[in-house]
Amino acid sequence: MRKPYGSNGPANGFPDADARATFSADHPLVPWKQPDHMDQWVDVDHSGEQLKRFLARWPTLDELLDGGSGDGRVVIVSGLPGMGKTSLIHRCIHEARQRVAKGASEAGDPLAVCVPTAGLMNDGHRISVGPDGSFAPVELINTRIRKEIAKRLLRHAFPEERVRSIVAEEDPYQAYGDMRDLLDQHNALLFAVIPHIRWNDAGLRTDFLRSCLSAAHPRIVLFVEVSHGAAETAREEVAATLHGSAAVTHLALRELDAEDIWRFSHSARAANGGPGGLVEPDRSSLVAAHSEWRPSDVRELRRVFHSAADALRSAPHPWPIDADALRPHWERRRAGRASLLRDPIPPRSGG
Known part of the structure; x- marks a missing residue:
């Protein structure tokens, strides 16, 4: 847990105990960047239970890729700050990518594109602070999330003109529908990580989560992090916000x-x-x-x-x-x- 990737002790080429990396920073685990993440995973926050819940609800690869099924997925991970929500999200993505790899040949070897929209440091300010330093409107936050996704799609040589038009689209549902079509044409699957955003009230959070649900098209999976204070009942609030949607999986970390x-x-x-x-x-x-x-x-x-x-x-x-x-x-x-x-x-x- 000391670095998002790189050396981290004797297992990474440091046989001398005194030469181990110092505890200089505390980052979430990013399994596709950290080869020894399995050695660092310690199930102390009940995240193992939630990982099993995620895997039990995870659809088959055909269901994720099939536009006829009607739904992508939104995975909401809630809990107190510092409880390991981001690490759990990355672990879920790792397990999902493993399952994609197992069925890759039958599905035409789909490309799995992973986008941490707030960077590996998971800094929600990057997408939630407006130009004047105040809280950005939900519409701007959604546009910034699409911009971060667009940057990663361009790295994978998706057509620039199509990607730019998706960012420019004002209607979120239409924008993600266009993105779904683009992913389908390139046989790709998108995993996007949405960081914890410090909402000013529950109403704004509800509006944002509902806008995430509108993005739940086939081939698109959004992992949304929701932090809350000890006095809040975020589990019930989040569940009530998206009640009844088969596209939503809610993972809640306990104290x-x-x-x-x-x-x-x-x-x-x-x-x-x-x-x-x-x-x-x-x-x-x-x-x-x-x-x-x-x-x-x-x-x-x-x-x-x-x-x-x-x-x-x-x-x-x-x-x-x-x-x-x-x-x-x-x-x-x-x-x-x-x-x-x-x-x-x-x-x-x-x-």
Whole structure:
């Protein structure tokens, strides 16, 4: 989870433990850019359950490609900030691409085009902030999403004139209908990742999600990230917004519990143990730590454990990761929790 791609420890050509990459940034996993993503995937946020739900609802390749079926797909992933929604989306795309590859020969080897519309850093400001620094209207946000998709289509040598006309089209339904026709002509399948956007109210979010549903044409799959505060009931709100549509799959990540702390420690433990690694963690101590620590999200969990592990590796003899080892590191990070739920972008003048 340290980099969107590149070296990340001994498995990537660094046999010396001291030469491993430092924890300088915290990015979502991007499996098609990160060859060792399977080694970094730790199911601590109930995302494994949601991945199984996604795969159970995933249509056959023929259904995705067949214009007669009438629907593409919208996959909504909701949960608290920092819970791993973007990583889950990328994992879903990876699994979907694997299934596409298995049926590729029978379907004429379709091209799978993946578009992170807010970049690998998943920065929603790129598409949601207007020229004056205020919140952009939904129409402009949708146009910017299509522009990001258009850039990737042009890289794959799709006809420039056709791609430009799709961006210029004002009606979203017609624009994505034209895109569907273009993908069909080139036997391509589009996966587009829509980042979390800090909506000013639930009504704007509802309008946007409905506009995403209008884009659910065959050959088009939109993965939409929805973050919410602890006081919100986003699961119910999102479900009510798109109730009854067979094109929608809703994946909801729950809050962390005591067992999640234990699972993360056990999965993240260095395999070799000893002075250069970590010894078996103390399960009872970690489970008990939840009531005192209560980590707000996976991002905090990861950072506290990595910080504690680095400190323990310099100890003269092996120590287990337990509550006492973690406590000074989680106490330092408590002050930064509020920054994860940033204020929404101010609305445009006039509402």
